[in-house]
Amino acid sequence: MAVTIKDVAREANVSPSTVSKVMNHSPSIPERTVKHVQEVMERLHYFPNLQARNFVRKTTRNIAFVTRLEPHIAFANPHMFDILCGVQEVLARKDYNLSIVGIHDLSESMATVERIIAQKSADGIVVHGSATTRDLTNLLIESKFPHILIGKPNFESQVCWIDTNNFISGQIAARHLCECGFKKIAFLGGTREDKIFTQRLNGFLSVMAEKGLNVPDEFIQYGDTSSECSFGLMNKLLACSVRPDAVICEDNTVAFGAIRSIHQHSLKMPEDIALICFDNYPLSEIMDPMPTVVDINVNDMGMQAATLLLRKIKNPELQVQTFTTLPVLKIRSSTRPCGTASAAPGKKPAKNI
Amino acid sequence: MAVTIKDVAREANVSPSTVSKVMNHSPSIPERTVKHVQEVMERLHYFPNLQARNFVRKTTRNIAFVTRLEPHIAFANPHMFDILCGVQEVLARKDYNLSIVGIHDLSESMATVERIIAQKSADGIVVHGSATTRDLTNLLIESKFPHILIGKPNFESQVCWIDTNNFISGQIAARHLCECGFKKIAFLGGTREDKIFTQRLNGFLSVMAEKGLNVPDEFIQYGDTSSECSFGLMNKLLACSVRPDAVICEDNTVAFGAIRSIHQHSLKMPEDIALICFDNYPLSEIMDPMPTVVDINVNDMGMQAATLLLRKIKNPELQVQTFTTLPVLKIRSSTRPCGTASAAPGKKPAKNI
DNA sequence: TGAATTTGAGAAATCGATTTCCTAAATGTG
DNA sequence: CACATTTAGGAAATCGATTTCTCAAATTCA
Secondary structure (H helix, E strand, C coil), X not given: CCCCXXXXXXXXXXXXXXXXXXXXXXXXXXXXXXXXXXXXXXXXXXXXXXXXXXXXXXXCCEEEEEEECCCCHHHHCCHHHHHHHHHHHHHHHCCCEEEEEEECCHHHHHHHHHHHHHHCCCCEEEEEHHHCCHHHHHHHHHHCCCEEEECCCXXXXXXXXXXXXXXXXXXXXXXXXXXXXXXXXXXECXXXXXXXXXXXXXXXXXXXXXXXXXXXXXXXXXXXXXXXXXXXXXXXXXXCCCCCCEEEECCHHHHHHHHHHHHHCCCCCCCCCEEEEECCCHHHHHCCCCCEEEECCHHHHHHHHHHHHHHHHHCCCCCCCEEEECCEEECCCCCCCCCCCCCXXXXXXXXXX | CCCCHHHHHHHHCCCHHHHHHHHCCCCCCCHHHHHXXXXXXXXXXXXXXXXXXXXXXXXXXXXXXXXXXXXXXXXXXXXXXXXXXXXXXXXXXXXXXXXXXXXXXXXXXXXXXXXXXXXXXXXXXXXXXXXXXXXXXXXXXXXXXXXXXXXXXXXXXXXXXXXXXXXXXXXXXXXXXXXXXXXXXXXXXXXXXXXXXXXHHXXXXXXXXXXXXXCCHHHEECCCCCHHHHHHHHHHHHCCCCCCCEEEECCHHHHHHHHHHHHHCCCCCCCCCEEEEECCCHHHHHCCCCCXXXXXXXXXXHHHHHHHHHHHHHCCCCCCCEEEXXXXXXXXXXXCCCCCCCCCCCCCCCCCC
């Protein structure tokens, strides 16, 4: 049997209440008693039973991370794990536990969260965008259960969320290129309907307008985000009457196709044409040249989400609604000649499990 | 206040014991009482307090997943999250909770696990290779705490682990190439000291010996696993007096460099030269041609790990030591002409978070 | 010195389930 | 019909902490 508070009490010749008070730093226990009891606790290798403690305190010290989880999801979304790491990091510091709650289908998310709330199996919930539904947000609001969504929902809601600022991402990309001296900048690769793409594009255009730089219609090329498609789009761009001297790509894959086209035209990067893209995936680290990227700092986003959530748990009155994080620029050789590049050294994937 | 067992008992005109017995399917409760009580539970929206239940039952229904966790770890190891998904999947089915316990440094793993065991904050532990130390395995063995390591430790130990079979990976790669009719097969990209590389190489060689096929020394090229290095190695291979008609690459990055070299030599794949590599990373899905891979089914490995662990928790007498999973072959166009390929359709990374 | 106040620590209730008796009623048996 | 045997369900202890209330001892103050 494990050592309990009673064992410590008996051994220290005090009552269980006193031991409890020592553990909880009650002011009514004088220094010498504290020391004595702590000594006994140490000697008996006493660890308080967390279950008993949480049970009586009516807390769980646990945060649920609700997300869609499927085999090979790391392929479909390498961001998710980084977010998770950020959340875990902050929770661990405050002695909170993080538990993963996976759903397979959006239709499960409602029931899953209902159960968490009803059974009080967590003190708070982080809901990943992949598990967000309208019903779910309503439930979270009505139940007043501490929560935060990762990713702004695509509908109006009073729910609490955190997301990155795509408009600013577009601005950052544009500003960087302008600072490097490029003026004829093209934008490559999303579909007109895609909100994220549109926001980035608008951010880009706002900077161009601000600087008084012209963006001809043909400099904005829509398409899907496959590398084949972007290869074709880039060929088109390079055939324009006025050739762009820089291109912003919607993501790594798009950039990959674009670079292939640029190589085929025997153009030098960044001298003849510079390239910048959004997001930073492992792929970018083996591309030649390594592309400058505007990255969502997803790890930081996870940390912020956790911080906000904990604050809300501590202070339920708090009415934080939404939060936006700033993207970060990683300058690499596709916009700066080698040598001047301040590239973060890439780690290559470990082959072991 | 939440509804408790007493509220249900009062409303149903029975005692709390009866309600408890209904929940636990005790045989001494007749059908009509069961129905009546269940009806009341439903009506009152009663959910048993899990903390109270686990407390008295002396279980946690929680499994700790101990691993090194750092920002951008998804970059360094895309496998980890897939393993996690597999573990979670199986645990959820059995109503177990999965909680992530991250460490930053190997030196923390011992203390971390000690605490989990002492505080009984989990019923079992999964330790990822990145957190495995000799001390830790000793602790797990001595404490008889239910556990399983992901990845065979690189030292002798009685600890319980699960891993993939690299020797068989090598065999699978070789067999597949032989079946496709290739006979002059080269092996590209690891360092002599790397155990995994050596095992794969030996698996390959064993098949070649079995088939009576010769492997000239120059067909085995050692190097680091960068794509630059493998580009050079592949150039060397293609300059051999007898040119190989197939090449096995140590990983995706190696394959990436090798393919670049093959393209530069204007060779057709797989007609002039076939290529196969180990592991399946997102990179492989945008390579041209898409490479056939021998993949560790890490998701399945996570599932098996969880299954074994749960079995051990249920039956502590069980003396399972080690477990090995079989790699899977994903045939794509680098070894089979298009059309005959049975490639799994690749999902491209989602750009949203 | 005696009264008032502060301090230190214990007794007992509590949290919400489970589980072990135990008993009354129902049923079966000779 | 009397007695033995099931059956159904309740009373109460329990798990290991926390917390409130209480009180004796120590200290301060007039």
